[in-house]
Structures are given as C-alpha cells and as structure tokens.
Amino acid sequence: MKYYTKKSKIRFQLKHPKxxxxxxxxxxxxxxxxxxxxxxxxxAVLSIGEESLRREATxxxxxxxxxxxxxxxxxxxxxxxxxxxxGNITMLRADxxxxxxxxxxxxxxxxxxxxxxxxxxxxxxxxxxxxxxVFYNLGPKINIKMTQVGNxxxxxxxxxxxxxxxxxRHKIYLNVNMKMKIIVPLNSKDVEIVSQIxxxxxxxxxxxxxxxIELNKQ
Numbered sequence: 551m552k553y554y555t556k557k558s559k560i561r562f563q564l565k566h567p568k569x570x571x572x573x574x575x576x577x578x579x580x581x582x583x584x585x586x587x588x589x590x591x592x593x594a595v596l597s598i599g600e601e602s603l604r605r606e607a608t609x610x611x612x613x614x615x616x617x618x619x620x621x622x623x624x625x626x627x628x629x630x631x632x633x634x635x636x637g638n639i640t641m642l643r644a645d646x647x648x649x650x651x652x653x654x655x656x657x658x659x660x661x662x663x664x665x666x667x668x669x670x671x672x673x674x675x676x677x678x679x680x681x682x683x684v685f686y687n688l689g690p691k692i693n694i695k696m697t698q699v700g701n702x703x704x705x706x707x708x709x710x711x712x713x714x715x716x717x718x719r720h721k722i723y724l725n726v727n728m729k730m731k732i733i734v735p736l737n738s739k740d741v742e743i744v745s746q747i748x749x750x751x752x753x754x755x756x757x758x759x760x761x762x763i764e765l766n767k768q
Contacts, residue, residue, distance in 0.1 A: 596739050599694040599732040602672050607743045610663045611656075611726050615747045618656050619724075625750050629720075639756045642720075644706075653704045653724065660726075664698055671695045695733040699740060702728040706749075713753050722749040 628648055632641040672694040704726045713719040724747045731740050 595692055595694065595734045596732065596737060599672065599696075599734060600739065600741050602694070603696055603730060603732055603741055604743055606667055606672075607664065607728065607730065608745050610667070611660050611728075611743075611745045612747060614659045614663065615656050615724060615726075615749075618652060618659065619747075619749055622652055622655075623749060625722075625752050629752075631754070633756075639754070642754075644708075649706060653706070656724070656726070657702045657704060660702055660728075661698075664702075664728075664730075668696055668698065692734065697731050697733065699729040699731050702726060707746075716756060718754045718756075720750075720752045720754050722751075723747060724749050 628645050630643045630645070631639060632643060634640050673692070704724060707723040707725055709721040709723065711719040711721070726745045726747065728743050729740060730743065731738055
C-alpha cells in the first residue's frame with residue numbers, strides 16, 4: 551500500500567503539469583501586480599492624499615480664524631501703547647490673556663472640524679492620478695483615511711515695517727501647526743500642515759523701540 555500511494559502521487563504530478571504551471575503563473579502575476587501597485591499606484595495616491603489634505607486642513611484653519619478674529623479681535627483692545635511725558639512711544643504691550651483665549655478658541659473649533667473631516671475621509675478617482683483633465687473623474691474611487699497626530703499648536707508673530715517718515719506698519723500673524731496621517735491600503739504618511747494667518751495691520755505714528763513688543767506662544 552505504501553508503494554502504491556507514492557506511485558499515485560508521482561503519476562498525479564506527471565499528469566497535471568499544467569495545473570502547476572497555472573499556479574506558478576498566478577503567483578507571479580499576483581506579485582507583479584502587487585509590485586506595480588506599491589511602486590506606481592501607492593506613491594501617486596499618497597501624493598494626491600497629501601495635496602488634498604493640506605488644502606482641506608488649511609481651508610478649515612483659515613476660515614475658522616477669519617470667523618473668530620473678525621468678530622473678537624480689536625487692535626486697540628489687544629495692543630496697549632505706552633508713552634513717556636513727551637509723547638514718545640516707550641512700549642507696545644499685548645493683552646496676552648486675550649490673545650491666548652482667541653488662539654485656544656481657534657484650536658478648539660478647528661479640532662472639531664478636523665474630526666468631521668477624519669470621519670468622512672477623501673475619495674479620489676483613480677483617473678486623477680493620470681494628471682490628465684480628461685480622465686480626472688474616471689475609474690474606481692480610492693478611499694483615503696486621515697487622522698490627527700498630536701495637538702494643534704499656535705504662536706503669534708509681530709512684524710514692524712517702515713511706512714514713511716515717523717510711521718511704522720505693525721503686522722500681527724498667527725502661525726498654526728498641526729500634524730496628520732493619511733492612510734491608504736498598505737501604506738501611510740505623516741503630513742505636517744503649517745498655516746500663517748494675517749491677524750491685523752496697523753499704522754503707528756511715532757518711533758517704535760527695538761524691544762517694543764513680544765507676543766507669547768500658545
């Protein structure tokens with residue numbers, strides 16, 4: 551019986567070489583497709599996902615900042631000008647409590663909107679990878695997931711520029727930084743998003759000291 555069993559296996563192998571060849575061909579084809587997908591498709595998907603994520607996140611931050619600061623920011627309330635007896639400007643003092651409150655309000659509102667974006671994700675047609683306008687909406691859509699990594703951070707930046715004789719232009723910017731991760735099948739990528747938002751621009755009459763103002767970081 552043992553001899554018969556071994557002989558049957560040998561006959562099976564000799565009688566079915568096509569099956570073995572088909573299995574090998576399927577294996578090679580599968581690996582070729584997987585290699586092509588990893589080499590060509592995934593980098594394109596990650597690039598498109600990164601581009602779309604930056605655009606969406608930046609729009610959320612900028613629109614949220616515009617809504618908050620246009621309502622609650624008043625330069626004369628935030629920046630207090632101190633002068634000496636001769637009327638010369640000695641210091642510009644910032645209301646850091648108010649600035650921190652506005653920045654915290656922006657971060658909280660942005661986090662809520664980013665969470666909504668995470669829940670929905672992005673769907674990109676496969677034809678978009680061709681970078682050809684004709685094929686943009688063609689092909690199946692690839693679902694791109696995203697998640698926020700860490701917290702949103704912000705800092706204020708104060709810039710002084712000469713605006714004429716005895717005049718200075720004072721600009722205040724809000725710098726917002728956040729990190730997100732885009733997730734596609736078999737791969738992922740961290741994306742750092744940096745947005746600089748102009749908060750105010752004011753002309754100050756009088757000489758400004760070199761150490762006139764220092765805005766805090768949030």
